[in-house]
Amino acid sequence: MTAATTAPAVGKESLPDAGAAPAARVRNLRKTFGNVVAVDGVDLDIPAGSVLGMLGPNGSGKTTLIRMLLGLTRPTAGRVELLGRDHDLAAALPDVGALVEGPGFHPFLSGRDNLLRAAATEPRLDGDPRGPVDAALERVGLADAARRRYRGYSLGMKQRLGLAAALLVPRRLVVLDEPTNGLDPAGTRDVRRVVAELHEAGTTVLLSSHLLAEVEAVCSHVAVLQHGSLLVSGELSSLLEAGAGELVVTTDDPAAGVVALRAAGAGAYHRDGGVVVPAGTLSPPEVVAALVRAEVGVWEVRRDRAHLEELFARLTEEDA
Amino acid sequence: MTATLPAPSRAASRSHAPLSRLVAAELRWVLRRPRTLVVLGLLALIPVAVAIGIAAAGAPESGRGPGLIAQVAGNGFVLPVVALGLALTLLLPLAVASAAADAVAGEAAAGTLRGLLISPVGRMRLVVMKSAGVVTVAVLAVVIIAVVGMVAGTVVVGGPGSLITLSGTTLGFGEALGRIALVATWTVGQLLAVGAVALAISTLTEHPLVVLASVLGGMIVFGVLSAIPALEWLRPLLLTTGLTAGTDVLRDPLPLDGLASSSLRALVYVVVGMTITVVRMRRRDA
Amino acid sequence: MRRRWVGAAGAVVAAGAVAAGVVGIGGTAAAQPQLPPVSPEDLVASVMTAQPGPFNGTVGIDNELGLPALPGAPQLGNGSQSARIWSGGDGKGRVALPSGEGEKTLVSDGTTRWAYDATERTATRSTGGAPEQKDPQSDPAGAATQMIGELRRTSQVAVDGTAEVAGRPAYQLVLTPQASERTLLREVRVAVDAEKRIPLQLTVLATGSATPALQVGFDDVTFGPQDPSLFTFTPPPGITVKDAPAREGRPDDRQGPPPGTRTVGDGWDRVIVAQRPAQQPGQEQQRPEGAPDLNALGSPVSGPWGSGRLISTAVGTAIVTDDGRFAAGAVPEQVLTEALAR
Numbered sequence: 001m002t003a004a005t006t007a008p009a010v011g012k013e014s015l016p017d018a019g020a021a022p023a024a025r026v027r028n029l030r031k032t033f034g035n036v037v038a039v040d041g042v043d044l045d046i047p048a049g050s051v052l053g054m055l056g057p058n059g060s061g062k063t064t065l066i067r068m069l070l071g072l073t074r075p076t077a078g079r080v081e082l083l084g085r086d087h088d089l090a091a092a093l094p095d096v097g098a099l100v101e102g103p104g105f106h107p108f109l110s111g112r113d114n115l116l117r118a119a120a121t122e123p124r125l126d127g128d129p130r131g132p133v134d135a136a137l138e139r140v141g142l143a144d145a146a147r148r149r150y151r152g153y154s155l156g157m158k159q160r161l162g163l164a165a166a167l168l169v170p171r172r173l174v175v176l177d178e179p180t181n182g183l184d185p186a187g188t189r190d191v192r193r194v195v196a197e198l199h200e201a202g203t204t205v206l207l208s209s210h211l212l213a214e215v216e217a218v219c220s221h222v223a224v225l226q227h228g229s230l231l232v233s234g235e236l237s238s239l240l241e242a243g244a245g246e247l248v249v250t251t252d253d254p255a256a257g258v259v260a261l262r263a264a265g266a267g268a269y270h271r272d273g274g275v276v277v278p279a280g281t282l283s284p285p286e287v288v289a290a291l292v293r294a295e296v297g298v299w300e301v302r303r304d305r306a307h308l309e310e311l312f313a314r315l316t317e318e319d320a
Numbered sequence: 321m322t323a324t325l326p327a328p329s330r331a332a333s334r335s336h337a338p339l340s341r342l343v344a345a346e347l348r349w350v351l352r353r354p355r356t357l358v359v360l361g362l363l364a365l366i367p368v369a370v371a372i373g374i375a376a377a378g379a380p381e382s383g384r385g386p387g388l389i390a391q392v393a394g395n396g397f398v399l400p401v402v403a404l405g406l407a408l409t410l411l412l413p414l415a416v417a418s419a420a421a422d423a424v425a426g427e428a429a430a431g432t433l434r435g436l437l438i439s440p441v442g443r444m445r446l447v448v449m450k451s452a453g454v455v456t457v458a459v460l461a462v463v464i465i466a467v468v469g470m471v472a473g474t475v476v477v478g479g480p481g482s483l484i485t486l487s488g489t490t491l492g493f494g495e496a497l498g499r500i501a502l503v504a505t506w507t508v509g510q511l512l513a514v515g516a517v518a519l520a521i522s523t524l525t526e527h528p529l530v531v532l533a534s535v536l537g538g539m540i541v542f543g544v545l546s547a548i549p550a551l552e553w554l555r556p557l558l559l560t561t562g563l564t565a566g567t568d569v570l571r572d573p574l575p576l577d578g579l580a581s582s583s584l585r586a587l588v589y590v591v592v593g594m595t596i597t598v599v600r601m602r603r604r605d606a
Numbered sequence: 607m608r609r610r611w612v613g614a615a616g617a618v619v620a621a622g623a624v625a626a627g628v629v630g631i632g633g634t635a636a637a638q639p640q641l642p643p644v645s646p647e648d649l650v651a652s653v654m655t656a657q658p659g660p661f662n663g664t665v666g667i668d669n670e671l672g673l674p675a676l677p678g679a680p681q682l683g684n685g686s687q688s689a690r691i692w693s694g695g696d697g698k699g700r701v702a703l704p705s706g707e708g709e710k711t712l713v714s715d716g717t718t719r720w721a722y723d724a725t726e727r728t729a730t731r732s733t734g735g736a737p738e739q740k741d742p743q744s745d746p747a748g749a750a751t752q753m754i755g756e757l758r759r760t761s762q763v764a765v766d767g768t769a770e771v772a773g774r775p776a777y778q779l780v781l782t783p784q785a786s787e788r789t790l791l792r793e794v795r796v797a798v799d800a801e802k803r804i805p806l807q808l809t810v811l812a813t814g815s816a817t818p819a820l821q822v823g824f825d826d827v828t829f830g831p832q833d834p835s836l837f838t839f840t841p842p843p844g845i846t847v848k849d850a851p852a853r854e855g856r857p858d859d860r861q862g863p864p865p866g867t868r869t870v871g872d873g874w875d876r877v878i879v880a881q882r883p884a885q886q887p888g889q890e891q892q893r894p895e896g897a898p899d900l901n902a903l904g905s906p907v908s909g910p911w912g913s914g915r916l917i918s919t920a921v922g923t924a925i926v927t928d929d930g931r932f933a934a935g936a937v938p939e940q941v942l943t944e945a946l947a948r
Contacts, residue, residue, distance in 0.1 A: 070438050073605045091335045093440040100438070104431020108354055120345030121439040123337045165435065388707045391724065394844040484842040486709035487702055488722035488729060564706060571702065571709055573836070575690060577664070 021084050023048045023173045023204035024069055029078035031064050031228075038064040040228035041078070046173075046206055046221075051199050053215030053236075054208040056225035062208040063101060065225070066177055069206075070098055083172055094123040097171040099179060103162030107151035111142055111161045114150055115168065124169040136164040141190055155182035163194065173204045180214060192218050247277040247287055250300040260294030261287065336442055342449045350419065350453040359415045363461050366411070367403035367469035371396075371476035388567065395484045396477035397496045398570060400469030404507050405566050407465055412458075412507070413514040413535060419457035420518035421531035423450040424601075428526040433606040443601050451594070454519060458511040466504045485572040499569040506566060506579050513559055513586035516593025523600035559589055639768050639775035641800050646763045649777055649798055651750035656803035660695040663772065663827030664688055670819050672920040688825065698837035713839040720839040721850075729841045732850035760784050760873025771797045771806040772824035789813075789874035790921055791936050802829060812920045819920040870945035877935035877945040907939070911946035 022045040031039040039061040046052050054062050067073040069080055071089040083092040105114040112133060119129035137146045140160040145153065153161065159182050166174055176195075180188045195218045198205050209215055215222055216236070223233035232239060248271075251257045257275040261268035266281040277287055284301055291298050350356055374392050388405065391398045404412075427433040436446060483496035491499065514535060521531045542560040545551050555561045562582025568575050644652075667687045692700040696716065703710040708725035721730040757763050766780040776797040783789050790812050797807040807823025841847050866881035904917035907925065914927035916939060924934035925942050933942045 067605075071440075072434055072437060074603070090440045090442060093438055094335055096438065098438050100434055102431060104433075104435055106349070106353075106430055106432060109349075109352065113352075117345055117349055118435055118439070120341050121337050121436055121441050123334050123439070125337070390727070484844070486704075486724040487711045488713075488720075488724065488839060488842055488845075490840070490842045567707065568704075571704060573833075575704075 021048065022046055022081075023050075023083060024206070025081040026065070026069065027079045027081075029065065029068060029080065030076045031061075031068060031073065032076050037228050039068070039075075042225075042228075042230045044223055044230060044233055046204060048204055049199075049202055050221045051195060051205040051207065051219045052221040052223060053219035054206065054223050054225060055210065055212065055215055056208075057210055060225040061228040062225055063177055064228075066098075066100055066175055066206070066208060070096065070100065070175065072100070094169075095172040096175065097166030097168070097173070098175040098177075099159075099162040099166045100175065100177045102178075102181065103158045103165075105150045105158070105161060108149065110147045110149055111153065111157070111164075112137060112146040114161065115165060118165045119168055122169055132168055136167045137161075139167060139194065140164045141187075156184055156187045159183055160187065160190070163191065167194070170201075171198075171203055173206065174198055175206045177208050178210075179207060180209070180211075188214075246303075247284060248300075248302055249275040249277065249287065249291065249298060251275060251291065252297040252299070256294060257291055257296045260290055260296055263294075264290035266290075336440065336445060339445055339448065342441060342445060343452045346449045346453045347456055350422075350456060353422065355418060355422070356457060359418060360457075360461060360464055363407060363411060363415060364464050364468045366407050367399050367465060367472045368476075370403055370406070371399055371469075371472035375476045388570075391484075391486070391570070392473070392477055394477070396473030397470070397483040397500065399473030399477060400466045400500050401503050401566065401570055403465050403469040404462065404503055405564070407461075408507055408510060408563055408566065410536075410539065412461055412465075412511055413539060414532065415461050416454060416458045416511045416515045417518040417532050417535035418528075419454045420450075420515050420522050421528035423453055423519060424522035425525050425531055426522075426528040428606065429528060437606045443604075444598070447594075447598055447601050450519065451515075451597075454515040455512065458508050458515055462504050462507050462511065466500055470500065483570075486567075486570045487572040489572040491572065499574070502574075502579075503566045503569040506569075506583060509583045509586045510559070510563060513589035513593070516590040516597065518593075520593045520596035520600065523597050523604055556585070559585060561585070639770055639800070641768045641775055641777065644765055644777060646765055646779060647747070647751050647754050649765055649779055649803075650754060651747045652803040653798055653805065654746040654750060658693075658695065658799075658802040658804045659829060660693055660832045661802075661827055661829040662690070662692040662832055664690050664825045666821075666823060666825045668818065668821040670815075670817060670920060672819070672918075692832050692836045694832055694834070694837050700836045711839075713837060715837045715839075718839075720841075722839065722841075722845075726846075727844075728846045728848060729839070730848045730850050757781065760787055766795075768800070769797055771799075772827045774806065774827065775800045776806050783874040787874035788938065788941050789936050790923070790938060791874060797823065810921060815920065870948060871935075871941070875935065875937045875941055877933055877937060877942055879931065879933045879945055881931055907943075909943050909947070911943055 024044075024046040026042055026044050029039055029042045029044075030037070042061075042065060044065075054065070056062050064073065068075045069082060071080075071093065079086060080089065082089050083095055085092040105111070106117075109117065115133040115136065116129055119125050119133055122129075125132060134143070134146070137143050140163045142157060142160050142164060145157055150158070150161070159179065163176070163179060166176065176191075179191050183191065195205055195207065199218075199220070207215070207219065219236055221234065222236045222239060224231040249257060249261075249268075251274070254270055254273060254275050258268045258270060261275065261277060261282070264282060264286070266277050266287065268275050268277050270276075282290065288298060288301060370389060370392060374389070388398070388402045392402055424433070427436065437443070441449065481493055483491040483499065485491060517538075518531050518535050521534045522528070525531065539560060542558045546555055546558055546560055562578065562585055565578035565582045568578050665688060667689070669687070670684050672684065688704070690702040690704070694716075697714070698716050699712075699714050701712040703712075705725075708723070710724070711720075711722040713720045713722070717733060719732045721732075722728070723730075754763055761784060762780075762782040764780050764782075766778045769776050769778050776799050779796045779798055781794045781796075783791060791810065792813045793809075793811040795807075795809040795811070796805050797809075798804070799806050806827065807821065809818045809823075810820040812819040868879050870877045870879055904915040904924075904926070907914060907916040912927050912929055912931075914925050914931075917924045917926070918939070922934060922936045923939050923942055924932070925939070925946065926932050927946065931946065933946050935942060935945075
């Protein structure tokens with residue numbers, strides 16, 4: 001697989017617990033449906049303890065990748081490793097909570113009865129399931145509607161119930177496929193709170209979305225998929241810093257600025273009347289110091305995140 | 321979150337929920353499904369309707385009437401046998417097919433099959449659990465018709481407390497009960513054949529109605545094939561061929577040939593149906 | 607991807623093979639049993655003296671006679687039927703004729719005979735008319751020789767190998783018409799149980815067809831003591847009990863043809879020519895509902911003998927003339943018209 005290596009020069013992320021095995025790992029993962037390539041040779045690590053946002057427009061292969069990760073679909077080729085298990089995915093599944101492709105429940109049962117049925121199939125649950133079920137309902141803010149039939153739930157309530165099912169027992173990995181679909185702003189906030197709580201408790205979270213803002217708000221890591229290929233993956237902060245962290249200097253005399261900065265060892269160049277300093281050469285204080293020494297007036301030095309945003313924007317535009 | 325549930329050690333180490341708990345949850349789900357309850361209620365009406373019809377029409381003098389139903393007059397213990405025979409032509413197979421349709425295709429359509437597999441419920445355990453649900457519906461449906469039939473036959477039709485066979489002999493209460501139990505067991509066997517095939521179809525589709533339509537269409541096609549003289553060689557293979565063998569329990573001495581051969585045929589259907597179900601469930605995407 | 611379907615297909619084929627075995631469509635190529643040779647005379651003589659003792663079994667009837675479909679008597683049309691029979695071996699017997707939704711039961715305890723029709727819920731009792739007894743054969747061997755001699759004037763009689771019928775080894779007695787006989791029949795086979803010497807199967811083959819026109823025989827048979835209660839009948843409560851009309855005049859039927867009846871020819875091409883009794887007033891009303899109206903059957907024919915309607919079947923032909931004569935035989939139409947013309 002080449003996507004990761006041909007992606008913009010992204011430094012391999014350094015996790016706090018870099019020595020730990022990843023919560024999930026896929027290698028050269030490929031899935032075709034007839035002639036359609038849904039996932040095209042993806043290599044991806046989901047570091048333990050991270051919140052990884054998988055970004056990409058609809059149809060980019062996010063859901064198919066997640067389904068293969070959970071054993072719902074057989075890969076055409078490649079390898080999946082889940083919580084350290086690669087042959088017997090099912091053995092890892094008790095510790096995985098998931099909300100995939102929208103919530104699935106029976107309309108004739110109440111939300112609570114639906115969760116009780118789900119609880120009966122949870123290997124990690126023993127004894128009376130009512131406690132955990134009620135706790136999960138409380139956690140997603142559905143306690144009041146718990147005894148109403150699922151048939152009458154709004155889209156947001158259905159989504160919350162799906163989240164509750166993923167949270168029935170303590171998990172090591174929680175997979176949320178477009179969790180804020182159909183949620184109002186309050187619901188979106190609740191999802192973010194739950195994700196933050198999970199992260200705090202050390203649970204790895206894999207969250208797919210087509211919204212950059214959502215990923216930026218909650219994720220420590222990000223992976224970008226397009227046409228089934230992985231474009232970028234890594235720690236969100238490093239991607240913002242390194243991948244697109246060029247400095248844009250606004251100055252009285254761009255020509256003098258470029259000369260001064262090149263003399264200082266940075267590959268600076270003109271753009272739109274400003275001076276651009278590519279990432280990875282000089283740090284911002286060094287840039288400012290070099291310009292001051294050359295007596296070039298500095299109005300503004302800022303990080304340009306346009307590169308990453310443009311990438312995301314381009315991807316999300318294909319959505320429409 | 322971690323604080324909410326101190327998981328016991330046994331649960332912490334196992335990778336599947338206990339099978340008994342899965343089956344219990346499945347049965348609870350099956351028996352709470354409104355469709356199941358409506359179907360079982362409708363089936364209970366069959367013997368009641370026949371009993372009321374016989375009581376209202378009075379005992380026909382010559383005994384001439386539509387087939388076996390005339391045998392019920394003054395001979396209440398025939399009612400469960402007749403009601404089972406009537407229901408087996410269409411309604412019982414559809415009831416079982418409906419349960420099988422909901423079992424896999426219905427879960428897939430509702431999106432709940434994913435949840436079961438992620439839990440995880442092992443795929444073979446899922447087959448066991450789903451089969452248990454279908455078997456339960458088949459047994460319940462037959463038991464309801466048989467019991468309601470006996471009650472209605474005794475209360476509404478009345479009778480000598482014994483069973484007059486088609487051969488003109490009279491069986492005592494105990495033997496009559498034995499005959500009813502035999503036809504009930506045999507009927508369950510035939511329904512399991514329908515259920516296994518329906519379950520196999522259910523694993524091949526995400527639309528429960530496809531299962532119902534297939535079973536209904538299959539029964540009709542089998543009926544047509546049986547009626548074509550040139551295809552007589554095909555008859556031993558058709559499930560519908562033996563569906564009338566239940567009447568044999570009303571003959572004396574009891575002929576077992578028809579019951580045995582149709583049960584063997586049903587067994588073959590069960591083997592084929594379950595083989596397809598297992599193969600498909602092992603591979604099925606959810 | 608393809609492997610799984612191969613696996614599934616393999617499983618289905620295996621199950622199908624089991625199915626074929628279970629329901630017996632694979633066909634059983636029964637080897638011909640090895641039996642000591644026997645002459646037709648000895649075989650017939652042994653049948654005449656056979657004392658098979660009590661037995662029960664199932665008799666199957668495969669009817670391909672090609673009789674016209676009679677609305678009132680569908681059981682005569684082509685098809686298969688079976689009957690269960692029990693014999694006490696001493697004139698007692700029981701026959702059950704199951705139908706889809708009913709059954710006819712015949713019970714004889716040796717003196718009283720009952721016929722119970724479950725659909726009609728009617729039991730009919732008849733007494734007297736002692737059960738058929740075999741004529742006491744003082745000299746069965748002689749009688750058999752005489753009978754075979756009689757048959758040989760028009761037929762070839764042979765014991766043609768052996769067969770297995772209802773799981774029992776049997777001799778095949780075969781009667782074939784002599785070349786001079788003008789008949790629709792090709793062959794009549796009787797399978798005789800090698801041990802018990804009772805006929806197990808009768809097969810009638812017509813010319814121009816490989817499948818039997820009629821086959822009556824045991825599908826299974828078991829010799830041994832039978833439950834005595836099988837040969838008594840107690841009418842159950844709530845049914846109609848009738849007494850059959852007295853059977854006077856019946857013996858005449860057996861001893862000779864009724865007046866107005868004559869036979870033309872002998873052997874296989876024997877034709878019966880009869881005068882239908884004059885219609886009595888009200889007879890039309892007596893014809894049971896749905897019973898066939900013979901005048902509407904067959905196709906019209908005419909000739910020097912007059913005109914009438916021709917009814918053809920696989921094994922026989924009948925002509926009902928418009929002036930009330932009747933001719934029938936296991937012969938082609940031409941033989942009938944010749945007989946009528948005489």
